[in-house]
Amino acid sequence: MHSAGGSVRYGPVVTARGRGVKIFILAGEPSGDRLGGALMGGLKTLQPDVRFEGIGGPDMAAQGLVSRFDMSELSVMGLAEILPKYRALKARIRQTADAVLALQPDVMITIDSPDFSLRVAKLVKEKSNIRTVHYVAPTVWAWRPGRAQKMARFIDHVLALFPFEPPLMQAAGMACDFVGHPVVAEPVASDLDAKTFRADLGIGDAPMLLVLPGSRRSEVARLGAVFGEAVAKLMYKKPNMRVVIPAASAVVHDVIEVTKDWAFAPIILDPRDHLPEVAKAQKRAAFRAADVALAASGTVSLELAASATPMVIAYRMHWLSFRIIRWMALIDTVTLVNLVSDTRVVPEFLGPECTADQIAGGLAKVLADPDAQNAAMAMTMERLGQGGEAPGLRAAKAVLARL
Structure with a gap:
């Protein structure tokens, strides 16, 4: 088990079939797209032959992802907004899970948007042993702590933004690495x-x-x-x-x-x-x-x-x-x-x-x-990681180190 705040050991990953890593990655809103783009950039730096499929926005597209559908379909907040689109969202959840199962990636990475991404992970785990990583830990330290135990049924590994989150995720049965908050990688005015x-x-x-x-x-x-x-x-x-x-x-x-x-x-x-x-x-x-x-x-x-x-x-x-x-x-x-x-x-x-x-x-x-x-x-x-490695690179190391 890696320490919550320590460095993650990394070596080049080659799968049992002798090829590079194949990753299905999905984000459902702009903040997740930014996390995904940074993570994909880190993965490409460490594993040049990595292959991506999934769903994302412009930041992930800039790293080479061809989104299976427009990410904006998933950026819905509030009960009143979700109800009219419930059937369409449910269909997208099933469609995405089927795409993951058909691809059989080495790992599926879901980024935030738990109402969508965790439902996809649940369907994938019901029919496969595909490794699942979720980026952004649920705020169980704030409310509804039981979410971690439910999530542990179909998530193997969590990438946490805050240094106090890994022990909470580990106690629920998931591997967890603190990878830093994206704010530390943003430029600041002089x-x-x-x-x-x-x-x-x-x-x-x-x-x-x-x-x-x-x-x-x-x-x-x-x-x-x-x-x-x-x-x-x-x-x-x-x-x-x-x-x-x-x-x-x-x-x-x-x-x-x-x-x-x-x-x-x-x-x-x-x-x-x-x-x-x-x-x-x-x-x-x-x-x-x-x-x-x-x-x-x-x-x-x-x-x-x-x-x-x-x-x-x-x-x-x-x-x-x-x-x-x-x-x-x-x-x-x-x-x-x-x-x-x-x-x-x-x-x-x-x-x-x-x-x-x-x-x-x-x-x-x-x-x-x-x-x-x-x-x-x-x-x-x-x-939150200021002065250290960029969070996208730390997240990439954490993903590859546990494959």
Whole structure:
């Protein structure tokens, strides 16, 4: 058994039939596609004669995958959205499992999207002994711990993003390697980039607040008004503060609409105004340039930590959903920086606490002591693999080492 955080031994893999490794790999949403593309790149580096078949998006296509169907068919979230497409999704699950069984690969790698990928793995295991690897461990440390035991019936090996996950997966009966979080491989803006960003937008040395209301329309709708009110309260005390919103492509129209009702005019970074790489660089510069950020709960806290930007996290949902989740939760914080660093330095305002007064107070406290989160953010990035091998390469080594 490999240690959770140690290196994985690797040697060239040759199958019993004397050929290179044949892999069926599938992802169901953009974040999984990015993981898959990095993993495929690592596998090609270590095993040049590797062969891929499966389902993916543009990042995996760039590594040579010809997707069996458009990955966007699987990017469905929420019960109301899934029900009309249930029969089509069920057919795709069966079609994908049949393709795996027909190919008889040396390993099948499923990436996140558990509602789809784990159902495929279950069907494959019922009719074969094909090795199964799942990339991204279920969040059993947060809620529903029994998922690991159920998953162990048809998953042999898990690739984990967080260093505290391998013991949980191993206890359920699966091999597990910590391979690092993809955030550590993402580029980060420099201090010069941040200074140029401030100069180009006329911000100069004024205090700058980054507002991140989410990447889904439902999040922007729920958080837009309370975020605007909270920031207005803060700006009453800091009238020279500038507010910047790097809007995600999918919600930029919603952000523009919701901010029309704000008491001040934020600077909205519209990714449609630039080529994709330029828009990404501008967003990175905004993250680095900000003095503090107000963000919806999610992996964005890790992006902020990578840029060493202190933050306040807030999230609002239906009151019944919040009570159910709070009742089932095994953790006392949802912020990944707090969890990975094993601290509670990032303030969070969730559910009934997601009010303008409390958020404004939290932002004021962070601005008064912006260095209080520095150690936790640095520790988070170190524990997620910053400075080591790229996660895609570590994941590739872990897959090949256990074949």
